[in-house]
Amino acid sequence: MPHTLLVFHGFTMNGEAMRRALEPLAKRLEPKVQLVCLNAPHTCSSATVERMYHGSSAASLSPPHLCWWNASEDGLDYQGWPETRDLVREALDRYAPVSVLGFSQGGILAAAVAALARAGQLPPIHSAVLIAGRKPRAALLQAAFVEPIGVPSLHVWGERDTLTGQYCEELVGCFSATEREVARWPGGHLVPARGPAFEAIVRFVLEHP
Numbered sequence: 718m719p720h721t722l723l724v725f726h727g728f729t730m731n732g733e734a735m736r737r738a739l740e741p742l743a744k745r746l747e748p749k750v751q752l753v754c755l756n757a758p759h760t761c762s763s764a765t766v767e768r769m770y771h772g773s774s775a776a777s778l779s780p781p782h783l784c785w786w787n788a789s790e791d792g793l794d795y796q797g798w799p800e801t802r803d804l805v806r807e808a809l810d811r812y813a814p815v816s817v818l819g820f821s822q823g824g825i826l827a828a829a830v831a832a833l834a835r836a837g838q839l840p841p842i843h844s845a846v847l848i849a850g851r852k853p854r855a856a857l858l859q860a861a862f863v864e865p866i867g868v869p870s871l872h873v874w875g876e877r878d879t880l881t882g883q884y885c886e887e888l889v890g891c892f893s894a895t896e897r898e899v900a901r902w903p904g905g906h907l908v909p910a911r912g913p914a915f916e917a918i919v920r921f922v923l924e925h926p
Contacts, residue, residue: 720843720926721812722746723805724754725823725830727849729769729782732756735820741910745919750926753812757783758800785826792854802839805830809840816844816925818918820908821881824850828888831868832861844869844925846918849906851884852891862891869896871921873914875904882906 726735732754736743743752761769761782786795805826809815819827824847833839838861845868852862870892874885889899898921902914909915 719748719751721815722750722752722846722922723808723812723815723817723842724752725785725805725817725819725826726754726757726783727821727823728784729761729766730778730820730823731781731783734778735823738820738908738910739818741915742908742918746922750922753808755804755808756781757785758804759784759786759797785822786855788854793856795853795855795857798855798857801826802833806839809834809842813840814926815840815842816846816922817842818846818848818922819850820848821850821906824848824881824888825853828866828891829853829858829861831870832858832866832891835866835868836861842868844871844921846871846873846921847885847888848873848908848918849875849878849881849885850888851881852888865893866891867893867896869921869925871898871900871917873900873902873909873918875902875907875909877903877905880906 736754766782785801786797817827831845834842872889900914900917902909
């Protein structure tokens with residue numbers, strides 16, 4: 718039975734869009750590791766999507782535009798978190814044994830899942846790949862980040878990432894110094910599809926079945 722890499726997409730994305738972004742990775746990992754790209758349970762408003770892409774050269778993705786939660790203005794409240802937590806818990810049970818990979822908002826979610834799994838509040842995971850992620854700001858998640866998270870982790874971000882790049886180092890510090898790895902790459906707020914950082918993801922996932 719193959720190991721499962723449970724994938725959490727970014728804000729305004731969906732599982733299908735994330736699967737397309739990870740196609741080069743899937744080709745390298747399958748059939749040893751199966752990628753399961755979940756859909757977040759909440760739909761972004763049209764105004765949110767417009768704000769997200771305003772002034773950006775990136776083409777807007779096809780709907781549905783989904784999110785794992787909507788953060789309050791100060792970031793301390795993740796509205797919709799209980800539904801996301803329950804969806805993830807069910808998936809962790811269904812696809813076990815599981816590792817997780819998250820991008821952007823999905824990277825924040827993957828960090829939260831690793832912390833809560835280590836604390837025994839979610840089913841266990843084998844490892845976590847955190848791409849362009851940051852430490853969760855929600856008040857209800859802070860207790861899970863008091864101690865270093867003893868889960869093997871790979872932290873990936875682009876040197877030209879102006880959205881979350883400045884926060885990635887802080888997230889690295891939340892994980893055990895003996896079990897974490899870092900792979901920077903020259904790109905922006907994207908998932909690397911080739912090069913050393915991409916190869917680091919392939920190696921890390923295959924080494925932590």
